[in-house]
Amino acid sequence: MTIEGVKWFFERVAEYSFSAFASWSSFTAAIGKIAGTLTDVESGLAWPYLVASLLIAGVVFVALNRGDALPPSSFHAFLFPRHIYHHPSAVLDYRFYLISIVLKFLLWVPILAGMGTLGYKVMKLVLIGYALWEPPKTLPLAWLFVAVLGFYLLYDFVNYWAHVLFHKVPMLWSFHRVHHSAEVMTPITAYRAHPMEFFFIAILQAPVVGLAGVFYQNLPAHDMQATTIFGMSIVSFVYGLSGFHLQHSHLPISYGPLLNRIIVSPIQHQVHHSIDPRHHNKNFGVKFAVWDALFDTLYVPKAPETIQVGLPGVDPREFSTVCQLYFLPFKKSVKECIGLARKLLPAGLSLERYR
Numbered sequence: 001m002t003i004e005g006v007k008w009f010f011e012r013v014a015e016y017s018f019s020a021f022a023s024w025s026s027f028t029a030a031i032g033k034i035a036g037t038l039t040d041v042e043s044g045l046a047w048p049y050l051v052a053s054l055l056i057a058g059v060v061f062v063a064l065n066r067g068d069a070l071p072p073s074s075f076h077a078f079l080f081p082r083h084i085y086h087h088p089s090a091v092l093d094y095r096f097y098l099i100s101i102v103l104k105f106l107l108w109v110p111i112l113a114g115m116g117t118l119g120y121k122v123m124k125l126v127l128i129g130y131a132l133w134e135p136p137k138t139l140p141l142a143w144l145f146v147a148v149l150g151f152y153l154l155y156d157f158v159n160y161w162a163h164v165l166f167h168k169v170p171m172l173w174s175f176h177r178v179h180h181s182a183e184v185m186t187p188i189t190a191y192r193a194h195p196m197e198f199f200f201i202a203i204l205q206a207p208v209v210g211l212a213g214v215f216y217q218n219l220p221a222h223d224m225q226a227t228t229i230f231g232m233s234i235v236s237f238v239y240g241l242s243g244f245h246l247q248h249s250h251l252p253i254s255y256g257p258l259l260n261r262i263i264v265s266p267i268q269h270q271v272h273h274s275i276d277p278r279h280h281n282k283n284f285g286v287k288f289a290v291w292d293a294l295f296d297t298l299y300v301p302k303a304p305e306t307i308q309v310g311l312p313g314v315d316p317r318e319f320s321t322v323c324q325l326y327f328l329p330f331k332k333s334v335k336e337c338i339g340l341a342r343k344l345l346p347a348g349l350s351l352e353r354y355r
Ligand SMILES: [Zn+2]
Pocket: 163, 167, 176, 180, 272
């Protein structure tokens, strides 16, 4: 890569990073997206998905009540127990979410979209410029559905490996442990994620986004309409109705032996957050569990297990403010870098010499 190439790259990054502030209309558009959190189907908290999760929880409530497995309680008390929803960890999640949602639309989304655009430009250069590939101009409907599902699976496959790396690479774990620091789980806990996670995932996903951009670039928009609903991928919309909010909840819901191997059920993600050593490094899947089944990281409890979530051996006071959630990981990752540098330095040399 030439100096001009590097300069161009950083100029684009700067351009995308501040694009929400480029004009009043782009700023208000970004703020408008915050207002659309409950109505925009691209938002994980859009009302159709919330209603679907509520219905799944309702079915479980009725089934448990019929089997006398529950002490008498109202559906509201079953769904929103005070000791979970008023727990300091949950209150911290709400605070973190309010700050994150503003930063997300003003800063993170433009940067991530920019990374996708860069991915598209690079893939176009490689696939069309060098490999001389001709993207399809038309496809039968069945193939369009296969492509939509294929890209969704590919995206989730990359997310699975990104999640594995977050647990295995100490510097990345410094950031991912913010998510695992939650001591109780509510659907808002899903958003307790450090922004560095988004950037790392966006870098890994850029080639997939770029590949999809090149693949679809010549296909007529009206052909694609059959694979979309409310302007978004039909696969993504159907997944939204799967009750994924319950992954971060106190309800240990299992989808049964077959579905548990296909989609990540609530109990599987709760196991992923568990402090029990038997559950460590299990269930890395984000949406689909097929990757866990394939790479032997799947763990589905065969009998009811008590699951305590959090970070073993960590003082909860380490993550008790929004500032700590944002800034402590940087300190921790620098320490990890210094530790790694110490290990890699040739024998006889030490960092102390250069202080
Ligand atoms: Zn994790």
